[in-house]
Amino acid sequence: MSVAQLPLALKSPRQPGFENFVAGRSRPVVATLSLGLEPGGWYLVCGPRGSGRSHLLGAALADRIRHGEQAIFIGLKKTGQLDLLEQADGDWVIVDDIDARAGSAAAELALFNALNRFRAARCGVIMSAAGLDDFQLPDLRSRLGQAVRLTVKPLDEAGLLQLATLLVREYEVVTGRGAIDYLISRAPRNAAHIAALIEAGARRALVEKRSFSIPLVRELLESSTWSAL
Numbered sequence: 001m002s003v004a005q006l007p008l009a010l011k012s013p014r015q016p017g018f019e020n021f022v023a024g025r026s027r028p029v030v031a032t033l034s035l036g037l038e039p040g041g042w043y044l045v046c047g048p049r050g051s052g053r054s055h056l057l058g059a060a061l062a063d064r065i066r067h068g069e070q071a072i073f074i075g076l077k078k079t080g081q082l083d084l085l086e087q088a089d090g091d092w093v094i095v096d097d098i099d100a101r102a103g104s105a106a107a108e109l110a111l112f113n114a115l116n117r118f119r120a121a122r123c124g125v126i127m128s129a130a131g132l133d134d135f136q137l138p139d140l141r142s143r144l145g146q147a148v149r150l151t152v153k154p155l156d157e158a159g160l161l162q163l164a165t166l167l168v169r170e171y172e173v174v175t176g177r178g179a180i181d182y183l184i185s186r187a188p189r190n191a192a193h194i195a196a197l198i199e200a201g202a203r204r205a206l207v208e209k210r211s212f213s214i215p216l217v218r219e220l221l222e223s224s225t226w227s228a229l
Contacts, residue, residue, distance in 0.1 A: 016058030022166065022191070024159035026052075029150040033060045033126070039091070040122040044144060046129055047152030050192030053128040056152065057096050060126050064092050076100045082107055085114035092124040098144075102134035112140040155191050160184050164194055168212055171202040176213030183217045197221075 018034045029045065033056060037043070045053050057073070064071040070090030074081050077100045085095075093114075101107035118125050127147065135141050155163060164180045187197055198212075201220055205212050 015062065016055045017062055018056075018059045020166065020170075021052060021055055021059060022155060022159050022163040024155045025153040026151075029056065029152055032148075032150055034063060037124065037126075040124050042125045042127075042147035043150055044127050044129065044147035045150045045152060046131060048154060049130060050190040051152045051154050052191055053152055054096050057094050057126060057128050060092075061094050064094075076107075082110055085110055088114065088118075089121060089123060092126065093118055094126045096128050098127050099129035099131065099134055102132075103136060105136070108135060108137040108140050112137060112143060115140075115143045154189070157184060157189075160189065160191065160194055163191055164198060167195060167198045168202070171198065173202045173205045174211040176211045176216075179211075179213050179217055182214045186217075186221055 018030055021030060023030045026047075032043070033045075037060075045056055047053050054075075061071050061073045069092060071092040071094060072084070072088050072090055073094045073096070074084045074088060075096040076082060077097045082101060095111075098111060101111065115125065117123075125147070127144075132141060132144055135144065161180065161184050164183055168175050168180060183194070183197065187194055197217075197220055201212050201216055204210070204216060204220070210216055
């Protein structure tokens with residue numbers, strides 16, 4: 001196997017689920033999404049960037065499908081996804097990053113019209129956003145305000161340590177003594193940054209036939225490419 005092929009052998013973490021989400025202080029959010037959803041209800045998952053909102057919506061999608069319900073996932077950060085709002089239907093429509101289109105008159109109107117259609121069809125809706133302050137359409141802001149708001153709180157140091165330990169185990173890389181503690185003490189206090197750093201480190205460990213060690217973590221943190229992770 002060539003070096004160019006080696007990254008393909010990296011074992012990816014399992015798909016987003018409630019069981020592999022490190023909840024920390026956000027356990028009530030997980031409880032609502034996994035056990036407390038009302039048919040036809042509207043829910044808005046809020047939290048800062050990198051707090052795990054997308055993971056939770058992915059987990060909710062998998063959970064609804066597992067329960068035999070029809071659900072569709074739309075990620076508004078991605079090109080072309082906005083058009084899916086016009087065709088979306090089913091028991092649940094799950095819309096990630098709705099604030100990615102805030103400030104666009106056409107996009108806000110499309111979202112508003114879709115929400116009206118979902119309400120008429122008694123379709124359940126789960127959305128995510130960092131916040132609603134950037135929306136300009138008053139009627140849309142009013143509609144979004146009708147959703148049950150679930151706030152995801154950032155992980156504390158213990159939660160980040162738990163997350164890092166879980167991810168390293170899932171990637172099945174050899175971990176050097178103290179590497180995870182070193183990472184947590186020096187990396188940005190953000191779950192998404194931690195996850196991206198561990199994935200990059202696991203790939204390098206595989207390619208370079210190294211352990212996930214303090215020197216490797218130090219190299220990643222000092223790398224000019226870290227900001228792009």
